Amino acid sequence: MVKNVLVTGGAGYIGSHTCLALIHCGYNPIIVDNFSNSYRSVIDQLSMATFPSRPVTTYEADVRDQSSMEHILRVVNPIAVIHLAGLKAVGESVKSPLTYYEANVGGAVSVLQAMQNVGVTNKFVFSSTATVYGDVDVDFLEEDLPLSHANPYAHTKIIIEDMLRYHVRANPSWDCAILRYFNPIGAHPSGMIADQPLGTPMNLMPLIVQAAKGERELTIFGDDYPTPDGTCIRDYIHVCDLAAGHVAAVEHLLTKGSITCNLGTGTGYSVKQVIQAFETRTGVKVPHKIGDRRPGDVARLVANPKRANYKLNWYAQLSMLDMCLDAWNARSL
Numbered sequence: 001m002v003k004n005v006l007v008t009g010g011a012g013y014i015g016s017h018t019c020l021a022l023i024h025c026g027y028n029p030i031i032v033d034n035f036s037n038s039y040r041s042v043i044d045q046l047s048m049a050t051f052p053s054r055p056v057t058t059y060e061a062d063v064r065d066q067s068s069m070e071h072i073l074r075v076v077n078p079i080a081v082i083h084l085a086g087l088k089a090v091g092e093s094v095k096s097p098l099t100y101y102e103a104n105v106g107g108a109v110s111v112l113q114a115m116q117n118v119g120v121t122n123k124f125v126f127s128s129t130a131t132v133y134g135d136v137d138v139d140f141l142e143e144d145l146p147l148s149h150a151n152p153y154a155h156t157k158i159i160i161e162d163m164l165r166y167h168v169r170a171n172p173s174w175d176c177a178i179l180r181y182f183n184p185i186g187a188h189p190s191g192m193i194a195d196q197p198l199g200t201p202m203n204l205m206p207l208i209v210q211a212a213k214g215e216r217e218l219t220i221f222g223d224d225y226p227t228p229d230g231t232c233i234r235d236y237i238h239v240c241d242l243a244a245g246h247v248a249a250v251e252h253l254l255t256k257g258s259i260t261c262n263l264g265t266g267t268g269y270s271v272k273q274v275i276q277a278f279e280t281r282t283g284v285k286v287p288h289k290i291g292d293r294r295p296g297d298v299a300r301l302v303a304n305p306k307r308a309n310y311k312l313n314w315y316a317q318l319s320m321l322d323m324c325l326d327a328w329n330a331r332s333l
């Protein structure tokens with residue numbers, strides 16, 4: 001039996017890697033994407049990255065278009081929906097809050113409403129973020145900590161998480177997996193898909209790759225944080241490990257039920273340590289300088305991943321050196 005899984009935002013960085021992981025595990029991903037922050041060519045790259053090469057069915061649609069979503073759900077008849085479509089730039093959310101509430105909260109409401117109206121599946125995986133923990137002074141973040149937000153982006157994720165908890169309470173036959181991502185970097189080892197945002201990247205690893213290619217100098221945002229080398233510490237996770245976490249979440253929904261969990265490695269790296277690992281693994285220098293702090297950055301965000309380890313039987317497997325090499329190998333995309 002073909003096990004279709006609908007992946008909204010499936011042409012994006014995490015979406016494309018999640019589609020590959022689904023294929024690898026015997027599922028048939030179907031993409032819904034409006035290509036507002038991804039290239040249409042990703043769909044071809046994705047089929048080339050599969051072995052044997054195969055097309056991935058794709059619908060160009062906006063998740064806020066509820067009637068299109070209902071139509072797609074009826075045709076596809078998925079066993080689960082992985083909802084990744086949304087906006088993710090903190091700075092942009094501060095400048096244009098309404099755009100963020102409309103896209104993220106509006107998008108999630110539309111997909112859930114469409115699922116409920118059509119009634120084909122009530123299994124929903126949601127991409128949340130470690131940013132929902134706010135600026136909390138603990139070494140390892142656990143899922144039961146109180147949530148807080150310092151910007152509209154984080155607030156949209158908290159609103160959606162709360163909405164899902166209320167929705168499951170009101171509709172006990174529904175199951176939702178809330179996945180709090182730490183910092184996905186790297187790329188599929190084929191080098192066929194990678195983090196390819198439209199326009200100038202804002203996240204660290206794509207900027208390191210550009211600096212290593214000689215296209216820019218990297219600015220380290222502050223070296224006066226209360227960390228051993230003064231630069232911020234994050235829990236970087238290989239995007240393929242993160243993608244595998246989505247498959248594990250789908251399987252948990254199908255067999256056991258709802259879950260909220262961190263997807264991280266439990267190990268922190270500072271910005272300087274990431275640069276050093278990149279230079280060691282690739283042999284290529286990363287020109288960089290120290291600049292001012294970036295507003296909104298917190299000193300340390302590292303997961304306690306034990307819940308995902310035990311309940312999803314999922315473990316991050318790939319190292320920082322793997323992340324650096326795979327990001328570099330995909331540099332020509």
Ligand code: UD1
Nearest residue numbers: 088090129131202203204207219220221232234271296297
């Ligand atoms: C950011 C978002 C987060 C979002 C995630 C994925 C913020 C505050 N957080 O996480 O909500 O879920 O991206 O999109 O925007 N850095 C530099 N120089 C650079 C770029 C980054 O030093 O040019 C540093 C940052 O200060 C940070 C680290 O690298 O310490 C990682 O930055 P980034 O990749 O942007 O991720 P986050 O800020 O952790």
